[in-house]
Amino acid sequence: MKPVDRTIYLASKSPRRRELLRQIGIEFELLLSEKEVDESVLPDEGALDYVARVTRAKLDSAQQTMLLRQLPHRPILAADTTVVIDQLILGKPVDRDEALQMIQRLSGRTHQVLTSVAVALTMGVETEVWQITQQSDVSFAELSDAAIAAYCDTLEPYDKAGAYGIQGLASLFISNIVGSHSGIMGLPLFETAQLLEKAGVRIL
Structure with a gap:
């Protein structure tokens, strides 16, 4: 299937x-529905199931918005990131005390x-x-109470899962990563490119 053009819809507020x-080099337009997706964790829900379900809910909501507004049909990309330790899902901290506890x-x-990451492409009725x-x-290094307190006094922890972002001051805490740097930021580019190409978006 081929999209109308190379511009996609991004169903995410994340800068x-x-x-x-x-x-x-992906061109995009924001496509945000008026109704927020409920990101509450279901009882006994594992992290993999949780993050996949929330991502799909964001995608479905954006797709409904596209159809209701009768917008041009383009690939829609949605994503969600969660931090997990001890099988505990760490969301965005609601206040300084919760940020301190997380770090x-x-x-x-x-x-x-x-x-x-999920990508949808609607062509006709399919x-x-x-x-x-x-x-x-x-992996985080061992942090002093003073360093944790100083970090939580900044604005960084409060709009990020797990109370930190790898691209900010918290990079000083990270001793090692195994995986995708961009994935930790919120969008694994290797995997994202593969999905977009399946939807007909040529990158290179």
């Missing part, structure tokens, strides 16, 4: 995802960052969906 798409838990240990979830291991 990091916008930067990463621009990095690989203290990550200090001196290795955790996982899961980013699920819709195809491609989805993949990428996992990276991230």
Whole structure:
């Protein structure tokens, strides 16, 4: 199937995802529905199932918005990132105390960052969906209480899963990563490019 043009819809508010798409030359328009997707974790839901489900919900919501607004049919990309340690899903901290607790838990240990990416393409009455979830291991050095407190006094922790972003000050905490640097930022570019090519978006 072929999209109408090389511009895609991005169903994400994340400035990091916008930067990463621009990095690989993808043109996009934001497509955000008025109704927020519920990102609550279901009872007994594992992290892989959770991040894939939330991503698909974001994709479905954006697709409905495209159809309701009668917008040109283009590939739609949605993504979600979660941080996991001890089988505990760490979302975005609601306040400083929660940010402190999250960074203290990550200090001196290795955790996982899961980013699920989904792309949908609607042509006529048919819709195809491609989805993949990428996992990276991230190791934090042992952090002092003073360093954790100073970090949580900045604005960085409060709009990011796990209370940190690899592209900011928290990069000073990370001793090792195994996986995808861009995936930890919120959009694994290797996997994203594969999905977009399946939807007919040529990158190179």
